[in-house]
Structures are given as C-alpha cells and as structure tokens.
Amino acid sequence: MAADGVEVGRPTRERAGVGEDGRVRDxxxxxxxxxxxxxxxxxxCHLDIADGEDGDWLGAAEAIRLASSVGVTRIVQVGCDLPGAVWAVEAAAQYPNxxxxxxxxxxxxxKLKAAGELDSALAEIERLAASSDKVRVIGETGLDYFRTGADGQAAQHESFAAHIELAKRLGKTLMIHDRDAHDDILRILDREGVPDRLVMHCFSGDTEFARECVNRGAYLSFAGVVTFKNAQSLRDALAVTPIxxxxxxTDAPYLTPSPYRGKPNASYLIPHTVRRMADVLNISTAELCAALNTNADNAFGGSW
Incomplete structure (x- = not known):
C-alpha cells in the first residue's frame, strides 16, 4: 500500500496470460x-488489471512513467465493478495525471440483478462518482450482447439507463461500452437523452454508425484494433470521423496494437496506434496528436 492507501503493487484482478482456448501465450x-x-x-485504461508473465507485472507507477516517456502524459483510469471503481478513485487521488x-x-x-444487488451497487457508484472532482467519467457502461441472453439484456438496459441519468445529473462524461449492440445503444440514448459529453469507448462500428454517434455529439475513441489487418471497416469509420x-x-491490458497483437498492452504502446491513425487520416502525427490532446480536454471536462 502507498502512504495514502492506493496499492501500487498487486491490483484487484488476475492475470490474463491464458487465452480462452486454454493456451498459454507469450x-x-x-x-x-x-x-x-x-x-x-x-x-x-485499466491499470488495476494485471497482465504479463509472472514477475513481469507492470505496476501503476511504472506504467505511468513509461507512458510519460513516450508522450502519453495523461490517462483515464476506468473501473468496471465496485472494487475497480474504488481503485480508480484512489489512484486518481494519488497520481496527478x-x-x-x-x-x-x-x-x-x-449478475448483480440476479443477486438482488443491482440497486445497491448503482447507489455505491453514485457515491463514488460524487466523491471527487477527479472522477470525471461515468463508465464504462453500456451494452454487451456477446454472451448475453434476453434476461441479461434486460438487466443491462436497466443499468445503462441508470448510468445515463447519473452522468446527466452529476455533469460527468458518459463512456459507453458497446459490443454487438449498436442499435439498442442508440435507441436507449435517444430515449433517455444524451449527456453533454459522450465517449464511445473502443469504437467498433462502421461508417454509418460512426456518423450516427457523431450526430449525437459523441467522441469516438479508437483502440489498437484500428491497426489490425482485418479492421479495414474500422479504419473506414475513422476516415469519416471529424478530426x-x-x-x-489502449483499453490496456487488452487490444494491443500491431505488431504486438496478443501481447500485454499498456499506455506506452499508444504511439503505434496514433501513427496508424495518422496514416489513415492522411495527416502528420504531430497534427493528430495536437487534435487528440484538445479533444480529450473537451471530452472530459477540461485539462487535468
């Protein structure tokens, strides 16, 4: 534990070094x-989620140092559950960037709905969101239909709507996770009302969906997937998105950009993604970086 209570050694979750196929990866x-x-x-980014080989876990302080060394000077740390949310709030209090x-x-x-705990968990998220000015984001929330049946989707809809309301009430940025649920994401946003600041995390749609999101005032956040050989439709979506x-x-430790796909991701690897994005947009890396920096200030309620 650091002096102010943030654990900068082991995080809240386990390593992800074994794939879904059971194979141990390099x-x-x-x-x-x-x-x-x-x-x-x-x-x-998820600094609290460990990855890498045994003994090669990149702690928060070292991850931040390496990121700064390549020009990634600020990070949005995202919690996905109650322990992760607490970790994010405490880490933001410790690290100025x-x-x-x-x-x-x-x-x-x-899972929370089935256990009768969704309402209490949402109340705790609200408490954490209101606890500090450095909590700028309500997210990641949204819909994920990859392995979810009808009952699970109903619980996701309820939770998503509650997060939208919270972001609007507290004046925070809403950050959306969207997997195989484009139409329902837009439908629920339109029904509940779009917050003043909206970010589509790890944007995964095509050109039409990109335009629909931008028309609702969203920022589209591109991860390492945009560098993958099979992601031409995503690069097409990037190309039509206003600068x-x-x-x-990064969505680190996941979605590592090429040429390191399958290895642990971290903020210091963003230059690979930025340079590929600049190629797609046919602008200089410096021009894109300047736009990305300004856009982040606007998307997240000012500099920090």
Whole structure:
C-alpha cells in the first residue's frame, strides 16, 4: 500500500496470460516505441488489471512513467465493478495525471440483478462518482450482447439507463461500452437523452454508425484494433470521423496494437496506434496528436 492507501503493487484482478482456448501465450512486454512529437491522452485504461508473465507485472507507477516517456502524459483510469471503481478513485487521488471513471460494466449487471444487488451497487457508484472532482467519467457502461441472453439484456438496459441519468445529473462524461449492440445503444440514448459529453469507448462500428454517434455529439475513441489487418471497416469509420471528434485509447491490458497483437498492452504502446491513425487520416502525427490532446480536454471536462 502507498502512504495514502492506493496499492501500487498487486491490483484487484488476475492475470490474463491464458487465452480462452486454454493456451498459454507469450506475454513478454513489447519494447518501448519512439516518443510521439506532441503529448496525448490515453482515453481508457485499466491499470488495476494485471497482465504479463509472472514477475513481469507492470505496476501503476511504472506504467505511468513509461507512458510519460513516450508522450502519453495523461490517462483515464476506468473501473468496471465496485472494487475497480474504488481503485480508480484512489489512484486518481494519488497520481496527478490520472482521472477516474466509475461504473458497472454491462456484464456485471445481470449478475448483480440476479443477486438482488443491482440497486445497491448503482447507489455505491453514485457515491463514488460524487466523491471527487477527479472522477470525471461515468463508465464504462453500456451494452454487451456477446454472451448475453434476453434476461441479461434486460438487466443491462436497466443499468445503462441508470448510468445515463447519473452522468446527466452529476455533469460527468458518459463512456459507453458497446459490443454487438449498436442499435439498442442508440435507441436507449435517444430515449433517455444524451449527456453533454459522450465517449464511445473502443469504437467498433462502421461508417454509418460512426456518423450516427457523431450526430449525437459523441467522441469516438479508437483502440489498437484500428491497426489490425482485418479492421479495414474500422479504419473506414475513422476516415469519416471529424478530426475534432476523435480520441485514442489502449483499453490496456487488452487490444494491443500491431505488431504486438496478443501481447500485454499498456499506455506506452499508444504511439503505434496514433501513427496508424495518422496514416489513415492522411495527416502528420504531430497534427493528430495536437487534435487528440484538445479533444480529450473537451471530452472530459477540461485539462487535468
């Protein structure tokens, strides 16, 4: 534990070094890339989730140091459940270049609903969201239909609507997780009303969905997926997104950009994603970095 209570050694979750197929993967950390010419913000990160080989876990302090060394000078630390939300709030209090996001991930909602604990969990998220000015984000919330049946979807809808209301009431940025649920995301946003600041985390849609989101005032945050060979439709979506509506993120330790796909991700690897995005947009890396930095200030309620 650090002096102010934030654990900077082991985090709240387990390693992710074994794939869903049960195979143990090579999880050695990638080399540090060349620095960016202008600083940027990692718009979505999970510093509390461990990854890598045994003995090679990248603690928060070292992750932040490495990120700063390549020009990633600010990070949005996102909690996905109650322990993660508490960790995010405490980490943002300790590290000046972090702000926090707190929410119940959509996959948490069905479990909490079945246990009769969704309302109390949402109340705790509200308490945490109101506890500090450094909690700028309600998220990640939204919908995830990848492995969710009808009952689970109903619980996700309830939780998502509650988070939208909370973001509007507290004046926080709403950060959306959307997996296989584009139409319902838009439908519920339209029904509940879009908050003043809206971020589509790890944007995964096509050009039409990109335009629909931007028309509702959203910022589209692109992760390492945009560098993958099979992600041309995502690059097409990036190409039609206005420059003042683009963010970049890692979703670390997941979604590591090429050429390191499958290895542990961290904020210091964002330069790979930014440079690929600049190529897609046919602008210089410096021009894109400057836009990303300004956009982050606007998306998250000012500088920090």
């Amino acid at each position: 999880r050695k950390r990638p080399a540090v890339p060349d620095p960016l010419p202008v600083s940027v913000v990692d718009a979505h 972090l702000i926090a996001g707190v929410a119940l991930h959509p996959n948490e909602a069905p 003042d509506r683009i963010l970049v993120e």
